[in-house]
């Protein structure tokens with residue numbers, strides 16, 4: 001029996017409705033439980049001494065003064081931890097040629113970026129640990145720092161890891177069709193360079209971990225702010241030599257992740273190692289400077305790109321040369337080559353064209369390692385693609401919406417394979433564009449823009465179509481050898497009073513996972529969502545799963561929950577049929593009651609069934625299955641990824657005297673397949689858009705040429721605040737994936753993917769009459785004024 | 794730093810309506826005192842720099858950053874945190890609006906955000922959306938994009954002003 005999603009009056013119709021999140025009330029009452037809120041008996045604190053130099057040989061470590069601080073218990077060097085914890089190498093077999101040296105929890109003889117952990121000081125209080133850390137003396141012999149991406153491969157640039165031969169971590173060239181021929185014969189070719197700045201996630205809760213090791217039981221318990229508890233279980237087990245069954249990772253409330261908390265961090269592994277050595281709970285909470293120097297960075301790309309079009313605006317070719325610097329190590333276990341690889345996979349994504357060439361060059365440098373951050377590679381690929389398309393439109397005098405309509409895959413063209421060899425099951429670019437035109441009233445907005453200009457106001461409209469990669473299969477990591485689960489599981493259980501518990505391998509970081517699961521399970525079983533208690537984030541009790549990343553929670557975790565819930569429903573009905581001596585096929589469960597399917601007449605409450613099964617099983621026929629616990633797992637098989645699509649628009653005003661950009665309004669039409677909870681999806685998109693707007697206007701990590709990070713505080717690294725952000729209008733087209741009964745694809749990254757490009761195009765729409773153009777993010781007043789020729793030098 | 798933590802100061806204050814007496818390190822910040830000594834973990838430390846507002850609590854009627862004030866300075870003060878404001882139901886309508894509008898995602902900013910929003914709401918009147926945004930511009934939220942928070946605060950201002958806000962919030966799906 002499949003669910004009649006199209007019928008809003010169907011029984012138990014919770015999928016597709018806005019229901020409140022079950023776990024939000026505790027958060028608004030300050031009753032969340034984040035890692036730093038947890039205090040365990042005999043708990044100690046660790047503080048790290050970090051490298052103040054970008055590249056230096058460690059020639060001496062003096063820990064004696066630190067040991068004299070009252071409260072300091074132990075001081076560890078990298079060599080001490082290396083005796084207990086094995087190193088890791090962050091490569092994936094399917095990213096051919098990717099290389100990275102072995103990495104330890106703390107530096108051994110050489111520090112390779114400012115912030116790399118070198119010494120750990122453990123004390124009874126955090127203040128004492130920090131005081132001890134301040135007294136540790138480390139001598140460094142300076143080594144040359146490699147900081148510039150574009151010259152990292154030059155013969156004259158020192159090689160960071162001599163064993164690796166050069167500073168090239170990874171390079172991939174993809175070619176389809178004949179790009180050179182298309183470029184040489186095209187009606188118009190537009191060339192541009194783009195830059196996206198180095199970002200970091202700035203989760204409000206810093207990275208946090210509390211690890212306990214009980215030697216008597218051989219059991220490790222890690223309370224960890226993470227997106228992937230099972231992945232961390234595997235990592236701790238492997239590198240600390242413990243069976244996986246004896247590593248329990250508990251992930252309670254997490255104060256923001258956005259991809260930052262899905263990686264293996266040396267200081268967190270060091271904390272677990274120290275717990276194993278000391279046999280007691282050890283807590284590490286990053287402070288804000290540590291967050292800036294050691295949370296992964298991302299998006300530090302420089303790109304040269306070309307687009308060729310014919311006189312009708314048809315795209316003939318796209319040619320992309322992308323460079324990115326990833327720091328001294330590829331980050332374990334997802335690697336730091338994925339972002340560049342995504343740029344190659346995603347450029348030109350919405351468009352039906354034949355000739356495509358893209359190369360990414362990923363180099364080592366002495367800066368904080370980069371890795372996957374919300375919308376991995378998408379904001380870069382969308383900025384390149386949509387920037388080029390707008391420039392081509394301007395070059396041939398065509399409206400930016402019209403040129404897109406002429407090139408986007410037709411809505412009935414699917415399935416198709418793109419020139420980047422991405423397979424699309426079903427997208428809705430045209431329907432989405434139509435809806436966008438309607439909600440933003442494009443023509444009226446153009447009229448408003450013209451009217452504003454008469455009053456001397458430079459306003460611009462920017463459009464950005466995009467695709468988004470969601471619901472990843474093992475093609476993302478598993479085939480490369482990483483022990484990262486692409487499948488996910490859910491166990492659903494009916495308790496004696498008829499209430500339901502669902503245990504899921506996907507996790508909650510605030511996006512609403514638990515609400516989504518409660519709705520899906522409620523509809524699948526036939527109870528109200530308030531009767532469903534969802535448990536996530538505990539490797540000892542939930543089925544094995546991947547957690548939450550790459551917008552997989554609803555699509556993968558939701559489907560596993562639906563299948564488990566429906567299995568529980570049929571187990572319940574099998575028992576009910578025996579109790580009522582009825583035909584199972586004529587019974588249904590609605591709002592916690594067994595009912596007659598045809599008439600809807602109540603036959604028995606679930607509570608009664610629970611009473612009989614759990615306490616009077618003797619009254620049921622011998623041999624009748626009474627399994628009121630069901631587990632199902634789900635993995636996508638037909639497509640490597642479920643692509644979604646959408647289109648965003650930005651309306652801005654540029655003050656040409658000051659260079660200040662004001663965001664007037666923002667729109668997004670998005671197709672994530674089945675929408676399970678409209679409010680939560682919309683809020684994911686709004687939050688994602690604002691992260692993208694931050695990248696467009698404010699966010700940029702600065703380094704000097706010696707590799708010193710210059711803006712490691714929230715006062716200096718600007719993120720969007722309430723006052724500058726616009727209201728956002730969100731709408732949907734729904735093209736469910738056929739891979740699952742639920743039909744859900746991901747929605748968490750779409751906002752971030754398209755917003756920067758929409759803003760860039762809007763600014764350039766405003767500046768074009770003045771002959772100015774910006775392509776280097778963030779679009780600060782200074783960059784705007786430079787583009788206008790107001791500032792030189 | 795060392796002496797700041799070794800020197801101790803006696804303080805007596807009320808926290809959430811209950812008397813609290815303690816001997817605190819001279820350099821301890823109010824947020825750490827509340828979280829570690831009193832056990833009130835609702836307000837959070839995030840930037841520890843006075844920038845993000847996650848540590849906002851109410852001290853003598855004003856929204857104050859707990860990471861900029863020393864515990865020693867709170868001697869004799871009346872301090873309210875999200876826990877006390879919840880128990881006393883003082884901000885129940887605001888909390889309900891946050892739930893209905895999904896104005897909290899990860900929830901890390903929320904306790905501070907609520908205290909800051911209540912400070913604006915307690916001034917009465919109907920602040921414009923721009924005024925709400927301006928008032929909250931010292932409270933950083935990385936999850937929501939702010940619009941839901943602005944909506945929730947606006948709804949409460951209207952409701953407290955006697956307006957009927959049962960009207961559905963368009964597509965934003967207030968429950």
Ligand code: FES
Pocket residue numbers: 837838839840841842843844845846847848849858859860861
């Ligand atoms: S922690 Fe106090 S303002 Fe950020």
Ligand code: FES
Pocket residue numbers: 204255256510896897898899900901902903933934935936937
């Ligand atoms: S809800 Fe996560 S920071 Fe505001």
